[in-house]
Amino acid sequence: MNLSLFVQCLVNGIMIGGIYALVSSGFTLILGVMKIFNFAQGQFYMLGAFVTYGVSVALGMPYLVALIISILSMGVLGILVYIGIIRWTYSGFFQTVLATVGFSTIAKQTSLLTFGYREKVLPAVVRGIINVSDVTLSGGKLFIIFVAILIMVSLHFFMKRKVGTSMRTVAESIDVASLLGISPTRIFWLTMGIGCGLSGIAGGLIAPVLCASVLMGEHIFIMALLVVAIGGMGSMTGALLASFVIGIVESFAYQFVGELNLVAIFILLAVIIYFRPGGLLGKPLPIPTAE
Amino acid sequence: MKLRFGFIVIMVTILLSGTLLNVTGTEAAPSVLKLGVTLPMQIREALEQQRWLRLFAKLINEQGGWKIGSENYTIEWIFYNDEYNAEKARTAVERLIFKDNVKHIINQWGSAPLIATIKLSDPNKILVIGTSISDEPVKPDYKYVFKGTDPVPFGTGQSIFGALEYKKRGAKTLVIINPDDATGRARTEQDKRSLPSTGLKIIDSLFWPRGTVDFSPIATKVKALNPDIAWLAATSGEDITKITVALHDAGYKGIIDCDNMHTGIIKDIIAKVGAEYLEGSMSALFDARQYQKDPEMGKYIKAYEKEYGEWNIEGIMWMGPWFTFKGAVEATQSLDVDVLSGYLAKSPPPVRTLCGWRTAIARPDLGNLRTVAAVNTLWKGIMKGGKMVPFAPLSSDFIYKSWIEAYGMKDVYEKYWKEHGYPKFPD
Numbered sequence: 001m002n003l004s005l006f007v008q009c010l011v012n013g014i015m016i017g018g019i020y021a022l023v024s025s026g027f028t029l030i031l032g033v034m035k036i037f038n039f040a041q042g043q044f045y046m047l048g049a050f051v052t053y054g055v056s057v058a059l060g061m062p063y064l065v066a067l068i069i070s071i072l073s074m075g076v077l078g079i080l081v082y083i084g085i086i087r088w089t090y091s092g093f094f095q096t097v098l099a100t101v102g103f104s105t106i107a108k109q110t111s112l113l114t115f116g117y118r119e120k121v122l123p124a125v126v127r128g129i130i131n132v133s134d135v136t137l138s139g140g141k142l143f144i145i146f147v148a149i150l151i152m153v154s155l156h157f158f159m160k161r162k163v164g165t166s167m168r169t170v171a172e173s174i175d176v177a178s179l180l181g182i183s184p185t186r187i188f189w190l191t192m193g194i195g196c197g198l199s200g201i202a203g204g205l206i207a208p209v210l211c212a213s214v215l216m217g218e219h220i221f222i223m224a225l226l227v228v229a230i231g232g233m234g235s236m237t238g239a240l241l242a243s244f245v246i247g248i249v250e251s252f253a254y255q256f257v258g259e260l261n262l263v264a265i266f267i268l269l270a271v272i273i274y275f276r277p278g279g280l281l282g283k284p285l286p287i288p289t290a291e
Numbered sequence: 292m293k294l295r296f297g298f299i300v301i302m303v304t305i306l307l308s309g310t311l312l313n314v315t316g317t318e319a320a321p322s323v324l325k326l327g328v329t330l331p332m333q334i335r336e337a338l339e340q341q342r343w344l345r346l347f348a349k350l351i352n353e354q355g356g357w358k359i360g361s362e363n364y365t366i367e368w369i370f371y372n373d374e375y376n377a378e379k380a381r382t383a384v385e386r387l388i389f390k391d392n393v394k395h396i397i398n399q400w401g402s403a404p405l406i407a408t409i410k411l412s413d414p415n416k417i418l419v420i421g422t423s424i425s426d427e428p429v430k431p432d433y434k435y436v437f438k439g440t441d442p443v444p445f446g447t448g449q450s451i452f453g454a455l456e457y458k459k460r461g462a463k464t465l466v467i468i469n470p471d472d473a474t475g476r477a478r479t480e481q482d483k484r485s486l487p488s489t490g491l492k493i494i495d496s497l498f499w500p501r502g503t504v505d506f507s508p509i510a511t512k513v514k515a516l517n518p519d520i521a522w523l524a525a526t527s528g529e530d531i532t533k534i535t536v537a538l539h540d541a542g543y544k545g546i547i548d549c550d551n552m553h554t555g556i557i558k559d560i561i562a563k564v565g566a567e568y569l570e571g572s573m574s575a576l577f578d579a580r581q582y583q584k585d586p587e588m589g590k591y592i593k594a595y596e597k598e599y600g601e602w603n604i605e606g607i608m609w610m611g612p613w614f615t616f617k618g619a620v621e622a623t624q625s626l627d628v629d630v631l632s633g634y635l636a637k638s639p640p641p642v643r644t645l646c647g648w649r650t651a652i653a654r655p656d657l658g659n660l661r662t663v664a665a666v667n668t669l670w671k672g673i674m675k676g677g678k679m680v681p682f683a684p685l686s687s688d689f690i691y692k693s694w695i696e697a698y699g700m701k702d703v704y705e706k707y708w709k710e711h712g713y714p715k716f717p718d
Contacts, residue, residue: 005515008541012507117333117372119529121559129540136514136542141507209536210504211529215333219502254508255515259471259498261508 001255004134009251015141015209017247018148019202023220024227024239025155026198032234033171033191036086036096040104042221044074044196047107048203049212053120063125067204074200075193082192104217111214120212140209147205151198152240159236167191171234226265230272232282241280321356324364324626327393329383329408330400331375334528335555339606340398343645344368346591346598347613360624369393373404375472375501380404384411394418394628398439398612402427402473409436418628420612420635424477424525431659435632439612439649441665445575446478446550447485447697448690450524452671452683453548453573454489460571462519462546464492468509468534469525471498478525485697486522494518503530510537523549528605532559539564550575552672553605557679566677574679576672577604579645581681588645607645611667615649618642636661641687641717646670648717650687655707656700666691668718687716 001009027041048070055066081103089095126139158164170177170187177184202220203212210216223246231242246265253261272280328344330337348366356363369391371383380403387393388411396412399405399421406427412419413433421428422440429438454465467482469475479496486493494516499509513521521538523531531549538547552574560569576582580592580602596602619631619639639662641650647668653660666687672679691714695704 002515005511008511008514009508012511015507016505116338117331117374118335118338119333121529121532121563124536124563127563129542131542134542136540138540141540206504210533213333213504213529215502216504219504251508251511255512258512259500 002134005255007132007135009255010248011135011137011141011145013248013251014244015144015247016250017244018145018152019206019220020223020227020247021152021240021243022148022202022205023199024224024231024243025152025236026195027224028228028231028234028236028239029167029198030191030195031228032236033167034086034090034188035171036090036093037100038195039097039100039221040081040107041195041199041224042217042219043104043107043111044078044199044217045203045220046111046212046214046217047077048074048200049207049216050111050115050120050203051200052204052207053122053212057120057122063208067201070204071197071201074203075197078192078196079189081196082188086192087188108214108217115212115214117214120207122208122212125208138209144205144209148202151201155194155198155236163190226269228279230269230279232279235279235281238279238281321363321365324357324359324366324395325369325391325393326366327369327371327384327387327391327396328398328400329371329373329380329387329396329404330398331404332372333374335553335603335605336527336551336609337400339603340400340609341370341606342599342603343595343606343610344370344398344613346595347617349598350591350594357620359620359626364626375401375403377403377407381407381411384408388412388415388417394626395616395631396421397616398422398609400609402477406473409433412436416628418616418631420616422609422612424474424481426477426654426657429654429659429664430657431661433663435628437612437615437632437635437651437663438665439615440609440644440667441611442478443481443664444652444690444694445667445669445685446524447481447694448685449550449575449669449671450482450485451489451693451697452685452689454486454491456573456682457520457546457548458490462491464494464518465520465522465548466494466513466516466518467496467522467524468513469496469498469523470530471500475525482522482524484699485694488697491520504533506534506537507541509534510541510543513538514541514543517543518545520546520548523547525550527551529556529559531556532563535560535568536563539568547572548574551577551605552674552679553577553603554679555603555605557674557677561677566674569674569677572674573682574672574674575608576670576679576681577607577646578672578679579604579607581672582670582684583645585643588643591645608667608669611644611649611665614642614644615651615665636663638662638714641715647684648687650714650716652691652714653707653711656698656703660707660711666714666716686718687714688718691716 023045030038051070051073052066055061055069056063085099089099126143128139130137166182170184174184227239227242231238250261253264351357352365356365373380373383396419399408402423402425405421405423413435418435420437420439424442428436467479469479619634623630623634641648650666651662652664653662654664668687670684671682673682
């Protein structure tokens with residue numbers, strides 16, 4: 001493997017890692033604060049791509065406007081899902097899982113009926129290629145990496161502010177948070193809004209580079225689960241780290257094993273779980289013992 | 292008493308009316324001919340096939356139905372989505388056969404769905420006319436299965452034709468890129484057998500799982516291998532756009548060859564990477580308006596434009612099964628599956644299709660002397676100034692012979708021709 005191929009693979013991996021980071025950060029946030037597995041996380045990604053397509057292509061508005069609408073609309077949808085579905089099943093873990101699975105199915109089937117199976121191709125947002133020696137860097141990919149990093153950095157600083165502290169308090173204990181005057185309901189609204197909005201913007205970012213497809217939510221959800229498993233449940237930093245690790249491993253592995261590159265990721269998962277059962281930066285789950 | 296008498300009068304009147312209506316020649320309502328198919332609705336080619344099939348049915352129904360034997364039929368299509376997945380195709384075909392009572396499955400498309408279909412349909416005596424790269428459907432194991440469009444001979448013929456043209460331009464190497472399923476694997480094997488005969492060297496063959504959205508890793512690998520030609524072969528629909536854009540973004544500067552480059556796809560690619568990137572690329576030419584001279588096919592083309600208010604070409608190459616079925620039904624005046632199969636298996640006359648001719652051929656190389664496979668003709672196009680323009684027609688004879696020679700089957704076929712005669716091609 002020569003240097004240009006190495007750099008090319010690295011850039012590919014960072015780009016797709018950035019997308020994984022956005023989706024899995026949202027997933028991890030919801031998991032960490034609300035303790036629920038949002039099985040519909042991938043569908044917000046898919047819907048975000050279609051909203052971006054609809055606003056920028058069908059309505060002819062600027063792409064950045066479409067991106068903003070994508071994040072806001074998915075955030076609002078996330079809140080509505082909480083109010084309409086999750087709030088009523090919150091007391092039971094499995095009930096909530098089933099509820100999100102149900103919403104995921106509804107979202108996908110409704111999208112199929114509305115958009116059809118045909119993938120929607122968006123025009124390139126950032127055209128042009130930068131050639132550095134033998135390395136080719138596409139403008140579109142560099143844009144995704146830049147925006148993804150910007151959002152992750154913003155999220156990091158956001159979590160350090162009062163709202164972020166409130167979210168961490170609720171994550172630790174809802175009762176203590178209530179005693180401190182923090183409204184768990186409002187925090188849940190905010191968590192769902194941000195978590196789903198992150199997926200929405202990920203979809204909006206990737207759509208011009210790849211496409212908007214009704215089937216795109218399923219793959220990204222599996223990757224989000226892998227990120228959480230490798231990075232550690234509830235750890236945002238772990239999710240961020242694992243996203244880029246997975247993206248880079250996936251990219252490099254293809255050069256050596258072709259279409260079996262996902263196997264490399266599962267091998268990575270097995271190795272990490274063996275040595276660190278809680279993931280890279282998470283805590284191991286307590287093993288229940290019979291009493 | 293009066294009430295009873297009145298009731299009797301009314302009943303007799305009704306009965307007499309019914310009888311008189313029959314005597315005066317009121318036609319019985321036409322019977323319904325239910326035809327079924329499962330198609331992968333996420334792919335443009337399949338959606339267009341659906342449109343064409345609906346159109347053909349509409350045209351027949353509007354003329355008062357299809358007179359077959361002594362009965363008149365209106366056609367009713369039943370479509371299911373198989374998502375190009377064998378399990379889903381099988382489930383859908385079960386429904387077609389056991390719930391919908393369909394006896395004829397026409398235009399089944401793609402190796403994985405077709406193979407799943409025929410394992411169920413053949414024991415249940417259902418006529419299946421479809422399209423697949425895989426040779427499985429044309430093995431002697433099946434009695435009621437036929438290929439209406441067979442990508443194997445025409446794919447080989449057009450690959451060889453294209454490869455020779457690229458070689459004239461100085462190309463020496465290529466990388467094959469195909470989906471990782473039965474179709475892609477079969478097509479890769481096919482090209483590995485045929486392309487070396489042109490003098491081109493195959494550096495590598497790469498596969499991608501169906502559903503892949505990000506082709507950056509594949510594009511990066513292609514760039515690293517640096518072939519003169521990126522040979523997309525069995526790739527279709529929006530996957531062509533995604534791979535081509537990924538290759539462009541990875542900095543690949545060679546020729547991109549793809550059998551299925553349609554107008555819509557070309558438009559999408561040009562919007563993303565510019566027209567120059569595809570200059571000189573060759574593909575099968577699917578826009579029948581650019582070369583179709585047959586009046587009947589011309590009528591279908593006009594009817595499509597009138598019905599849908601637009602023109603799309605993605606389905607044109609794949610309508611061979613419909614015309615094969617239509618030809619067989621009209622020749623035999625029967626819908627009986629055994630009658631139709633018997634007719635199709637014994638060198639039926641060639642039929643015109645939207646993009647050329649379909650001639651039935653046997654596969655003695657597979658031990659099948661029934662004419663279950665097909666040679667389909669097509670035109671080759673070339674990208675010039677952002678448009679796919681006609682380059683050259685490929686005749687049935689060229690396709691047939693180049694495929695046989697490329698596969699090293701000359702001995703088997705020469706023996707077959709001695710005993711059974713050379714196929715009668717119309718062009």
